[in-house]
Amino acid sequence: MLIISQLIGIRIRRALEEFVSECTTLSESSIALLDPQLVPATKPEFGDFQVNCALTLAKPLRKPPREIALAIVEKIKHDEQFLELCEVPLIAGPGFINITVKPKCLISELEHRLRDKRLGVPPIDSDRSDKQLSRVVVDFSSPNIAKEMHVGHLRSTIIGDCLARVLEFRGHTVLRLNHVGDWGTQFGMLITHLKQVAPLALKKPDAVDLGDLVDFYREAKQRFDTDITFQALSREEVVKLQSGDEISLKAWSLLCEQSRREFQNIYQRLDIRLTERGESFYNPYLQSVVDGLERSGLLVVDDGAKCVFLEGLVGKDGKALPVIVQKRDGGFNYATTDLAAIRYRFTAIPQGDGACRVIYVTDVGQSNHFFGVFQVAKRAGWIPSDGSLEHVPFGLVQGEDGKKLKTRSGDTVRLRDLLDEAIGRAEKDLRRRLREEGRQEDSAFISNVSSTVGLASVKYADLSQNRITNYQFSFDRMLSLQGNTAPYLLYALVRISGIYRKGGDTDLALSKVEFSEPQEWVLLRELLKFDDVIVLVEKELLPNRLCNYLFELSQVFNRFYDQVPVLKAEEPHRVSRLALCRLTADTLKLGMTLLGIPTLERM
């Protein structure tokens, strides 16, 4: 009810302005008094909206809050435009003004949404001030080349995709960037090690498989940490690579190609689209980052390393903490790359991405890093005045023991294994149900439902939690058929599909819409909240708000379904209820699509 609430807000504000100007002369300070504080009602019995300003105004106006509320209501109840939309407001408690939207307004909203593919969510183009924000970079997933994707990439991938979908739906041009780790010290290590133990892997595509590569990586890392000679060789190798040595580059590109195919496999299963643009992309821009910082006078050479000292962050010794942009050995590091990336992304097309909002979806452990890098970028003047740079952090994935999720043998969990297990468990559940209910389904049905339910459960479990807190991973909970889970939501949709299969009309004679049951009104009001929720998610970048809404909606629908017959109802109730069913289905489907979750007709 975005539009309705905006209109109500305007009318209330008008009444408020009139009232305040009668009490006092409008000064600078009293402008601040003019916010009606219109918010959705906290409880259904309070109506649709509530106005809280009477309580805040009591002190500055030196009047009791109820008196203020009464005066506002007196004015608003003669406002014809307001009365078109709402009943005469009621005053409750210490001075709340409760507002109820008229039934005919709600019904006309319903009719409008049934014809509107966007279900009432405005595209940004309709609001000119948003236009400049239309290019958005979402940096997410970002696995490392020569490693397999593991559970650590799960949240970034799923949350990032969801945020990108919401932003795209709102009409932004979104660049979904996969900032893969395809550069830096780790390649020096790996290539040096491979040269010694498996030189073929660097010359011939797929000479070793990715699993072996991961083992080699682990070995290389261990040698790097313990063997000084190896460390030196690795550093040399990085320098060779960064200076464009042909043999090193060839080896590097073979490794990248091999990992890339593996990543793509996972992204396809999850239905996630990403543009790969690894760290190496910014290689040509690294030197100019250092030069730029030098010119702006921010650069300090400390112990041989070129760095920028941060404001507001102090280390152990009481000295400011540095961001190192060029190491003692002349090499660049991740801070340099991130700075180059920020600069490139904000630079106008065609020299850069022309973005106005850049979003990083990474774990909360990188907060310090981004704090530093963002500050340096700001002080260097690389962020346009209307540009927004946001770190969207998320917590750790933990096992049910509350510790970082590991396999039984203590290894990190591979993403493909995790997805396979979710699907496997979903299939077991489904087969048990089919047996218990004596249903017969072919193998295509079983495999489609299992894989949809399994993947949906993994995604939904992650998205439905406030991303900032650590997330306790549990197959049992996410696949559970009850509660705030993907199967529960999918089931609500399946019930609606059932109604249509059993003879629900799809072309609705909307002129006859009429409601008689409280459950119908509750459902309609819930449906009309959708546009608010999407706009909120876009602003706050919290997908769990959308999940909570879809869960609420499913609960409300299930109550309705349970207590109110649809197909057997007399007209005009039948067509009215079918209209509610269709809008519920449309809303759930669109909501799930924005979460990156496909839906089912039957399950």
Add this chain to the structure above:
RNA sequence: GGGGCUGUAGCUCAGUUGGAUAGAGCGACGGUUUCCUAAACCGUAGGUCGUGGGUUCGAGUCCCGCCAGCCCCGCCA
């Protein structure tokens, strides 16, 4: 030592610029099916919102102290 995040029911978690009696789900206990998929619905029990102060008409929410857990802290990303 410094910084970040977290602390809400037995468990997992919600809680929109501070608003009315703090909410779900799971688990527990009890009930509902000649009817559109019961993978559902209804009910009961369960709370000093870590803790102590402060701000104010009003604090789970804002400020300060303390306690506990996790993470980060110069050349890895």
